[in-house]
Amino acid sequence: MYENVKYCDVPIEADRSFFFDHVHIEWDQQIKFHQHAEWELSYIITGSGHRMVGNVAQSFSCGEVVLLPPNVPHCWSFDAYDHDKDGKIENITIIFPEEVLGKLIEGFPEMKESVSQIRCYKEAVRFEGATLKALQKRMHGMLQESSLERLISLIRLFDIMASTKETCVVGGVIKQNNSTAKIQEIYRYVFNYYQHPISLDDIAQHVGMNRSAFCVFFKRAKGVSFVSFLNEFRVNSSCLMLRQTNMSIAEVCYAVGFNDIPYYNRTFKKLMGITPKKYREQYQLSISQEESVS
Template structure:
């Protein structure tokens, strides 16, 4: 599935686009668009990609994407239920040319500047604003716009968030590079539980091993196998939370062939042991 530039079609008589997305899965490929996007996941779980960030997500995920920031959600397991999200998209001229540089919108300007790396608000923030997000979707045009601007200003004053992608990540990947990265994403998504060989992945995008390694590192600021391990560890975390399987069984099912190596990688990415992670979750 090719990564693509997404054309966001804002209703001709509206300043921004606000809608509910609902389907069996999140079907959008790794994509980007000039418009900013604020998304709240009402139903669904899996892996969220934002530039070079790879994290587990579930219901309550509340994220702001900057202009041209590559992103997508991928379901990792079939949960048997549909996915649903509340989505708000707008361009830089939401309130007219250069509106963002007016004193009244100082805080929003700073928020949107930070969104170039992707902003994930805490679950508490998402819970606080969920009803307001739903309300905005159902308001008359003028009230909808004013309420949305007010929401942005309030979010700009919140410090309970994390920036997702590396500050060194460049979102200016060309279409060809995006297509290659998306092929790699799809391959890892389908084969994370098996042995992944560099030459097999490089061949997918018609590149030699060394050229592919340079390309991947330049694109995502990390090596292929660091990316693979991040992906696997996120799925391990999901299994630790949702099942009673033994740690070793989970590790092998997620593609780790050596338990010592698995424990080392888990500690590296999660700053705790798998058993401590499970215990911490159960104690919450």
């Protein structure tokens, strides 16, 4: 049965103004769907999978940096196949309370414009392009810094995020009710079992509905059928595997829950415009071109 989002207390120490966390853990040890009253900046160094932010479920790759405003429910669900040589994923998380922004304006008028721009982020965003690279470099550098140096770097991060348009919305605050809780639980179920057969009866029973009522509910809530949603989810998952593993097309097909290779190829081409083989070739070509330029 579905469960409500968990509320978390962030352990900011008395002699610190924000929380800096660098984790290097097993792929399945991340915190489950939760929210808190503070802002969060998350950088995925190693690992890939699917994240849920509010009521938006998307795939993610290593390298992404996401800013979450206060009270936005979220979780990152990592795939078992993508990790470092020790079988672990790695990420950096910075969590800061709203009062930090207020104190910056109060103490440093020069920060007023940047803080105002940060506060304009009402939804969670993923950074792209040159902004992403700048944030990655700054956050990675914080691993070797003292607490004072990290504070200076945080202010620099604010300036980078405040002065860019290179963002993509990935979710936002939601009002918890019976309907949204069911959608969230459907997403969690798919996260956990998409690599296995999922029937309409299975998922309907999981959220306490009959098959017919479930189909009507999901189509009304998301605008697409559950089967279409599941196929797109599996195709997006396969894109990650095509980019980040050497598995064959057939192996990828079965690994993401498709049980028929021709059907997988047709579905992939319908959604992505090209075949899985062509998708991998184009990605590998783009990587080779980037490396030759650099």
